[in-house]
Amino acid sequence: LKIAVVNSGSSSLKFKLFEAKEVRAHFVVENIGRADAKIIFALREEKIAISKIVANHYEALKEIVKLLKEYEILADFSHLDAIGHRVVHGGETFIDATVIDDEAIKKIESLKHLDPLHNGANLEGILLALKIAPLVKQIAVFDTAFHSKMPKEAYLYALEAKYYENYGIRRYGFHGSSHSYLAKACAKELQKDIRELNIITLHLGNGSSVCAVQGGVSIDTSMGFTPLEGVIMGTRCGDIDAGVVFYMQRELGLSVDETDEILNTRSGLFGLCGTNDIREISISGNANAKLALDMLSRSIKKYIGAYMALLGRVDAIVFGGGIGENSAILRKMIFENINFGILFDDNANEDSRKIISKADSKIDIMVIKTDEEQEIANECYKILES
Numbered sequence: 001l002k003i004a005v006v007n008s009g010s011s012s013l014k015f016k017l018f019e020a021k022e023v024r025a026h027f028v029v030e031n032i033g034r035a036d037a038k039i040i041f042a043l044r045e046e047k048i049a050i051s052k053i054v055a056n057h058y059e060a061l062k063e064i065v066k067l068l069k070e071y072e073i074l075a076d077f078s079h080l081d082a083i084g085h086r087v088v089h090g091g092e093t094f095i096d097a098t099v100i101d102d103e104a105i106k107k108i109e110s111l112k113h114l115d116p117l118h119n120g121a122n123l124e125g126i127l128l129a130l131k132i133a134p135l136v137k138q139i140a141v142f143d144t145a146f147h148s149k150m151p152k153e154a155y156l157y158a159l160e161a162k163y164y165e166n167y168g169i170r171r172y173g174f175h176g177s178s179h180s181y182l183a184k185a186c187a188k189e190l191q192k193d194i195r196e197l198n199i200i201t202l203h204l205g206n207g208s209s210v211c212a213v214q215g216g217v218s219i220d221t222s223m224g225f226t227p228l229e230g231v232i233m234g235t236r237c238g239d240i241d242a243g244v245v246f247y248m249q250r251e252l253g254l255s256v257d258e259t260d261e262i263l264n265t266r267s268g269l270f271g272l273c274g275t276n277d278i279r280e281i282s283i284s285g286n287a288n289a290k291l292a293l294d295m296l297s298r299s300i301k302k303y304i305g306a307y308m309a310l311l312g313r314v315d316a317i318v319f320g321g322g323i324g325e326n327s328a329i330l331r332k333m334i335f336e337n338i339n340f341g342i343l344f345d346d347n348a349n350e351d352s353r354k355i356i357s358k359a360d361s362k363i364d365i366m367v368i369k370t371d372e373e374q375e376i377a378n379e380c381y382k383i384l385e386s
């Protein structure tokens with residue numbers, strides 16, 4: 001089977017081609033619509049970067065089609081068995097991966113108001129792929145789906161019922177493909193049945209979330225109605241007293257849109273110390289950078305504690321995402337002064353080994369390279385093979 005996975009973001013497009021269940025080619029188009037746009041692609045071991053202005057997502061996808069042909073990897077998209085698409089918000093409508101037809105497109109469109117930035121870009125990716133390959137099966141895989149089995153006490157906010165019943169205001173959770181991938185990879189590493197394991201997965205990247213996975217099922221997660229809730233992130237503030245938002249609007253005269261922009265794009269690590277790159281923050285001697293790192297590790301530690309209490313017993317804690325996989329400093333800070341039988345292995349952590357706890361630790365701590373595209377491809381195989 002030949003499957004392409006498209007992960008269409010607001011200014012980027014990631015693309016992976018799977019053939020016989022192996023990755024055949026991998027593309028990342030960055031800074032779409034800007035002068036510093038770049039196409040980076042890897043064909044087996046070879047990594048190539050091209051600087052080229054790519055005006056929009058359609059051009060990005062067309063460049064990928066062209067390069068695949070040029071390198072004699074794929075003559076055109078009509079040779080694919082399926083194209084899998086990452087869609088951030090599935091609301092309560094989509095609790096599983098779904099074959100895209102006119103009805104599904106209408107439904108995804110109708111969910112745009114829940115997450116205009118992400119779902120808009122995801123939908124654009126779907127429509128473009130349909131334009132390029134109208135006869136190929138297209139499959140949408142939703143970030144929220146993995147969390148769709150959370151119990152009511154986890155997903156409801158303490159508001160009057162009408163806000164949930166009439167307006168769908170609840171916790172949805174995001175990064176589902178990543179949490180699912182991390183939990184499965186952890187079970188595989190431990191050579192145990194996922195149904196017998198309780199795992200806390202930490203997807204820590206520019207956007208971050210924590211998930212309590214019981215027997216392979218998400219029973220709670222830190223992101224909420226939108227990806228703004230939870231741990232401190234690159235540019236998002238994470239958990240905050242909703243009263244702050246009223247105060248900003250009432251007393252500081254900020255509009256709804258201005259507040260939205262501040263909390264989503266100018267807060268978090270960036271708001272605290274002027275950068276959201278954990279590498280810069282870690283080596284900076286600046287007091288604000290140090291404070292940002294202290295606040296970040298504390299906010300993640302709080303979720304680990306909360307999910308340990310919720311799960312009752314924890315077998316493994318797994319780090320994934322750009323920060324989780326690479327920042328040994330942050331991982332070490334998180335486990336400072338934590339006991340509960342956890343034995344953190346400093347050397348293994350420095351080397352970013354797969355298991356960074358000691359053999360006799362009550363809880364295994366792991367670092368796993370997350371792979372959302374692989375998880376999306378797996379969902380496509382499930383549909384194609386059923």
Ligand code: AMP
Pocket residue numbers: 204205206207234276277278279321322323326327
């Ligand atoms: P993601 O959203 O998963 O791509 O993660 C992006 C973030 O990961 C960046 O903002 C960096 O802070 C962090 N990151 C990426 N690569 C590294 C690295 N080699 N060392 C430390 N942090 C990294």
